[in-house]
Amino acid sequence: MGPGPSNAHPRALAAMSLPLLGHMHPPFLKIMDEVQEHLRYLFQTDSKYVLATSGSGHSAMEACVANLVEPGDKVIVCNNGIWGSRVCDMAARFGGDVVNMEKAHGQVYSFEEIKTAIETHKPAMFFCAQGESSTGAKQDLTGIGEVCRENGTLFLVDTVCSLGGIPFFVDDWKVDAVYSGGQKVISAPPGPSPLMFGERAMEKLHGRATEVATYNADLKMIGDYWGWYDKRFYHHTALVSNMYAFREALNITCEEGLDNLWARHRAAHEQLWDGLNSMGLESFIDDDASRLETVNTIKVPEGVDVNALIANAMDKYGIEISGGLGPTVGKIWRVGIMGYNCTPKNIEAVLTAFRDGLQQQGKL
Amino acid sequence: MGPGPSNAHPRALAAMSLPLLGHMHPPFLKIMDEVQEHLRYLFQTDSKYVLATSGSGHSAMEACVANLVEPGDKVIVCNNGIWGSRVCDMAARFGGDVVNMEKAHGQVYSFEEIKTAIETHKPAMFFCAQGESSTGAKQDLTGIGEVCRENGTLFLVDTVCSLGGIPFFVDDWKVDAVYSGGQKVISAPPGPSPLMFGERAMEKLHGRATEVATYNADLKMIGDYWGWYDKRFYHHTALVSNMYAFREALNITCEEGLDNLWARHRAAHEQLWDGLNSMGLESFIDDDASRLETVNTIKVPEGVDVNALIANAMDKYGIEISGGLGPTVGKIWRVGIMGYNCTPKNIEAVLTAFRDGLQQQGKL
Numbered sequence: 132m133g134p135g136p137s138n139a140h141p142r143a144l145a146a147m148s149l150p151l152l153g154h155m156h157p158p159f160l161k162i163m164d165e166v167q168e169h170l171r172y173l174f175q176t177d178s179k180y181v182l183a184t185s186g187s188g189h190s191a192m193e194a195c196v197a198n199l200v201e202p203g204d205k206v207i208v209c210n211n212g213i214w215g216s217r218v219c220d221m222a223a224r225f226g227g228d229v230v231n232m233e234k235a236h237g238q239v240y241s242f243e244e245i246k247t248a249i250e251t252h253k254p255a256m257f258f259c260a261q262g263e264s265s266t267g268a269k270q271d272l273t274g275i276g277e278v279c280r281e282n283g284t285l286f287l288v289d290t291v292c293s294l295g296g297i298p299f300f301v302d303d304w305k306v307d308a309v310y311s312g313g314q315k316v317i318s319a320p321p322g323p324s325p326l327m328f329g330e331r332a333m334e335k336l337h338g339r340a341t342e343v344a345t346y347n348a349d350l351k352m353i354g355d356y357w358g359w360y361d362k363r364f365y366h367h368t369a370l371v372s373n374m375y376a377f378r379e380a381l382n383i384t385c386e387e388g389l390d391n392l393w394a395r396h397r398a399a400h401e402q403l404w405d406g407l408n409s410m411g412l413e414s415f416i417d418d419d420a421s422r423l424e425t426v427n428t429i430k431v432p433e434g435v436d437v438n439a440l441i442a443n444a445m446d447k448y449g450i451e452i453s454g455g456l457g458p459t460v461g462k463i464w465r466v467g468i469m470g471y472n473c474t475p476k477n478i479e480a481v482l483t484a485f486r487d488g489l490q491q492q493g494k495l
Numbered sequence: 496m497g498p499g500p501s502n503a504h505p506r507a508l509a510a511m512s513l514p515l516l517g518h519m520h521p522p523f524l525k526i527m528d529e530v531q532e533h534l535r536y537l538f539q540t541d542s543k544y545v546l547a548t549s550g551s552g553h554s555a556m557e558a559c560v561a562n563l564v565e566p567g568d569k570v571i572v573c574n575n576g577i578w579g580s581r582v583c584d585m586a587a588r589f590g591g592d593v594v595n596m597e598k599a600h601g602q603v604y605s606f607e608e609i610k611t612a613i614e615t616h617k618p619a620m621f622f623c624a625q626g627e628s629s630t631g632a633k634q635d636l637t638g639i640g641e642v643c644r645e646n647g648t649l650f651l652v653d654t655v656c657s658l659g660g661i662p663f664f665v666d667d668w669k670v671d672a673v674y675s676g677g678q679k680v681i682s683a684p685p686g687p688s689p690l691m692f693g694e695r696a697m698e699k700l701h702g703r704a705t706e707v708a709t710y711n712a713d714l715k716m717i718g719d720y721w722g723w724y725d726k727r728f729y730h731h732t733a734l735v736s737n738m739y740a741f742r743e744a745l746n747i748t749c750e751e752g753l754d755n756l757w758a759r760h761r762a763a764h765e766q767l768w769d770g771l772n773s774m775g776l777e778s779f780i781d782d783d784a785s786r787l788e789t790v791n792t793i794k795v796p797e798g799v800d801v802n803a804l805i806a807n808a809m810d811k812y813g814i815e816i817s818g819g820l821g822p823t824v825g826k827i828w829r830v831g832i833m834g835y836n837c838t839p840k841n842i843e844a845v846l847t848a849f850r851d852g853l854q855q856q857g858k859l
Contacts, residue, residue, distance in 0.1 A: 136515050136732060147511035147736055151500050151684060153815060186550055186711070187732035193711045221710045312732075320515055320736040322686075345709045346585045347550070347557045365820075368500060368551035368676075372511055372684040373737070451517055456729075 132481050133453035134264040134426045134467045135292060136314035136321050143319050143380040147372050154369040162378050163357060163369075166323070169381035173294060173317075173389070174309060174327045176301035182357040183313065183323030183377060184348075185370045188291040191310035191324035193221055194348040195287055196258075199308060199332060201341050202226025204255035207248055207284075209270065211238050212263035213456050214289050222258075225344050230254060236266045236458050237428070239421045246278050255335075256285045262293030265456040267414070267428030267465065269297070269421050276305025285332055291315060294325065295384055296396040296425035296469055301327060308332040313373075316392070316425065318470030319380035322373030326350075384470070399468045399478050400424040406482035410495055415463045428455075429464045429485075432494065437461055440488030448484045496845050497817040498628040498790045498831040499656060500678035500685050507683050507744040511736050518733040526742050527721060527733075530687070533745035537658060537681075537753070538673060538691045540665035546721040547677065547687030547741060548712075549734045552655040555674035555688035557585055558712040559651055562692075562700050563672060566590025568619035571612055571648075573634065575602050576627035577820050578653050586622075589708050594618060600822050601630045601792070603785045610642050619699075620649045626657035629820040631778070631792030631829065633661070633785050640669025649696055655679060658689065659748055660760040660789035660833055665691055672696040677737075680756070680789065682834030683744035686737030690714075748834070763832045763842050764788040770846035774859055779827045792819075793828045793849075796858065801825055804852030812848045 152159040163182075170181040184190040196218060200206055206227040208219045211234040222229050230252055234240065240259065249257055257279055259270050272288065279286040285307040290299055295316035301309060310326045313319040328336065328350065336350060343349040347367065355364035384392065400422075404414070407429060415428035431437045437454055441464070444450045453465040466481055489495035516523040527546075534545040548554040560582060564570055570591040572583045575598040586593050594616055598604065604623065613621055621643055623634050636652065643650040649671040654663055659680035665673060674690045677683040692700065692714065700714060707713040711731065719728035748756065764786075768778070771793060779792035795801045801818055805828070808814045817829040830845055853859035 133517060136517065136735060139515055139736075144512045144514070144736075147684075148508045150508070151503055151678075153497060153500065154685070156815075186554075187734070189711055189731040190550075193709065197709070217710065224706060224708055224710060314515075314732065320511075321518070321732045321734050322737070342588060344588055345557065345561070345712070346581065346588060347553055348709070348711070367553040368678065368685045370551070370685050370734070370737070371500060372503075372508075372740075373686070373734070376736075451520075 132466055132468065132472055132477060133451040134465050135312065135469065137318050137467060137469045137472045139320045139376065140318045140380050140383050140471045142383060143376040146375040146379040147320060149375050151371050154371055155363065155365055159371065160363060162374055166374065166378050166381060167357065169385050170325050170327065172385050173325070174301045175299065175303065176327055178301065178327055178329050180328040180333055180354065180359055181326065182353060183325050185367060186324060187314065187321045188310065188312035188324050191326045192217065192289065194326055194350055195308050195310050196221040197225055197343050197345055197348040198336050198350045199256050199285055199287060200225045200227040201339055203228060205230060205252055207232055207252055207254045207257045209240050209259035210234070211266065211268060212236050212260065213265035214260045214263060218258050237268055237415050239268050239270050242274050245275055249278050249282050249284055253282045254284050256287055258287045260289035261299060262290065262423045262425060264292040264426040266459060267416055267423050267426050269423040272304055279307070280305060285335060292426050292469065293423065295392050298393055301329070313377050313380070316470040317380045317384050319377040320373060322370045323377040396424045396468065396473055399473045399475070400427065402475060402478045403427055403466065403468065403481065407485065410486060410489060412485065425467065425469050427466045427468065429466065431462055431464065435489070435492055435494055437464065439492065440464070443488045443491060444484035447487065448480060450480055450484050452481065452484065496830055496832065496836055496841060497815040498829050499676065499833065501682050501831060501833045501836045503684045503740065504682045504744050504747050504835045506747060507740040510739040510743040511684060513739050515735050518735055519727065519729055523735065524727060526738055530738065530742050530745060531721065533749050534689050534691065536749050537689070538665045539663065539667065540691055542665065542691055542693050544692040544697055544718065544723055545690065546717060547689050548717070549731060550688060551678065551685045552674070552676035552688050555690045556581065556653065558690055558714055558717070559672050559674050560585040561589055561707050561709055561712040562714045563620050563649055563651060563696060564589045564591040565703055565705050567592060569594060569616055571596055571616055571618045571621045573604050573623035574598070575630065575632060576600050576624065577629035578624045578627060582622050601632055601779050603632050603634050606638050609639055613642050613646050613648055617646045618648050620651055622651045624653035625663060626654065626787045626789060628656040628790040630823060631780050631787050631790050633787040636668055644669060649699060656790050656833065657787065659756050662757055665693070677741050677744070680834040681744045681748050683741040684737060686734045687741040760788045760832065760837055763837045763839070764791065766839060766842045767791055767830065767832065767845065771849065774850060774853060776849065789831065789833050791830045791832065793830065795826055795828065799853070799856055799858055801828065803856065804828070807852045807855060808848035811851065812844060814844055814848050816845065816848065
């Protein structure tokens with residue numbers, strides 16, 4: 132019940148043990164095709180250009196940044212948590228001229244702030260995370276896509292901990308590129324990570340004046356392996372077993388359907404906060420509308436030992452509750468409720484662990 | 496029985512289905528420690544700086560090249576197959592001044608050629624592949640390490656398809672950096688790939704004037720996750736399930752021991768060639784001493800349909816026999832005999848498939 136990896140679906144875990152297929156064999160390519168169909172549904176896009184990178188979320192993040200940022204390109208990064216800070220790091224490594232729109236961890240950006248920044252800098256790319264799993268903040272994305280199009284800017288979104296758990300619409304929101312993770316709401320073991328490029332992102336990719344800085348993240352070649360150009364090029368040995376599990380987890384996820392997924396995550400989030408509030412605990416995120424359903428951040432009350440509560444939850448209940456990350460270490464707990472883990476029973480268990488942890492410290 | 500991925504050990508496959516641990520949890524870090532101990536044995540090194548990248552062989556290759564090559568560094572690449580050509584590509588992307596020592600696929604390099612090249616160019620790095628799985632050529636590494644030290648050159652070796660199957664000694668041979676694959680002789684599913692940096696490589700890494708070009712391959716940070724600097728830094732979400740399987744496959748491999756592994760692979764190689772020669776088939780590699788035991792390349796005789804034989808082997812016997820790669824397409828077959836797949840029974844099955852395939856075409 133931390134911010135991820137989530138427990139994997141048992142059916143996804145079982146798929147991990149199946150015998151290996153070759154990474155270029157037709158039956159394996161068919162699995163990749165199925166994965167792409169599922170990803171189009173989850174992203175709510177008709178774009179042909181979807182795939183899953185052979186690595187956890189960072190590999191998909193780097194693939195997006197490496198391919199969309201050329202040396203000298205101006206890049207605006209909403210940096211209100213670890214993921215914004217990682218994108219600043221990566222964009223700078225690839226020669227980007229980074230406009231670091233830094234905010235305190237836990238804050239979000241208003242539409243006006245974003246619009247002004249884009250109109251002022253007219254950057255090649257604008258980045259924000261829909262869900263910042265390091266802070267529990269949810270960024271409203273409404274209208275940003277339009278502003279980006281008006282200013283010749285590509286719109287890149289991180290949905291690692293949010294995709295499938297809360298509404299997200301690539302085509303309707305005019306998102307040009309997006310990446311996510313397989314081990315969060317989708318509940319596969321860590322491995323393949325979803326990624327989508329729209330037409331404008333593909334134009335950038337094919338119009339680059341410079342080669343992509345890394346072979347492993349070169350999406351022209353990886354896309355060629357995934358059939359983006361209607362053939363199959365050997366780029367690297369795919370994570371064969373993980374692809375089985377990912378396909379299986381996507382089957383389960385897509386069968387449930389986005390409306391049901393969103394409702395289930397919203398209900399679990401409300402159940403969690405009803406319980407936490409009743410113990411006097413408060414959200415780290417001030418504004419109700421900016422509280423992420425999938426990763427919840429809880430202020431550590433004055434005088435409470437954050438790690439003692441975490442250790443007790445693990446030792447006594449076998450439940451992972453996480454601390455903060457970076458500047459929020461010691462200030463917050465983080466509870467993930469994603470995919471397979473998102474059940475009323477699990478929320479009850481988390482609440483029990485919190486109640487017991489606070490009681491042990493004489494705080495309840 | 497292709498050049499990889501090999502079939503995985505059933506115990507390694509079973510380990511893939513175990514429930515997930517968090518990538519920063521102490522029990523998982525202990526698994527990583529065990530993996531490192533095993534890798535030191537397989538590499539025959541006392542170096543502290545071993546780890547497994549979160550990806551197949553290309554990710555380990557890129558990690559080595561990205562960290563050891565700075566813009567402007569001269570790099571000699573023995574390019575007699577696909578892997579040399581990939582290292583040329585990567586080194587150029589990272590700004591290296593590449594001396595492409597190109598040779599026809601299937602050829603190897605004499606010690607004198609290598610010595611002269613290193614003494615002439617005094618490069619920052621010299622690269623060769625011990626086993627070129629695209630051609631079946633085995634490069635003799637004797638003495639190269641000493642020449643590199645005398646000329647201020649780092650010695651990087653690709654052992655993706657050779658490690659564990661044929662003798663290799665990091666410390667004795669003065670290899671500065673090496674990478675391998677997990678899905679070849681080690682017979683884990685594709686995923687973690689071994690990598691080792693010696694003291695001289697670490698000096699280069701820490702003495703760099705420029706930042707490593709990619710976040711995902713930045714070994715200062717990945718090493719920090721693996722305890723190289725005696726703490727544990729969160730860099731990315733590791734491939735948790737794959738690490739279970741990799742540890743299990745390493746347990747099996749190291750329990751058998753290097754001497755036994757080398758003898759088993761040598762015996763299978765001889766069994767294969769006794770059979771192939773008796774059908775009138777010949778090695779693509781002219782020189783006996785340069786024939787790689789783990790990946791064997793067979794000349795396609797005049798008038799034989801290479802793909803019909805491959806299709807028959809798969810359809811009738813369920814056996815993968817591969818064709819060439821790049822310039823050798825249509826000219827050779829490739830048979831991998833690595834790790835779990837390296838058994839007398841499997842060699843017999845391969846020989847049966849060849850015999851039947853030739854007979855069907857009226858060539859035997």
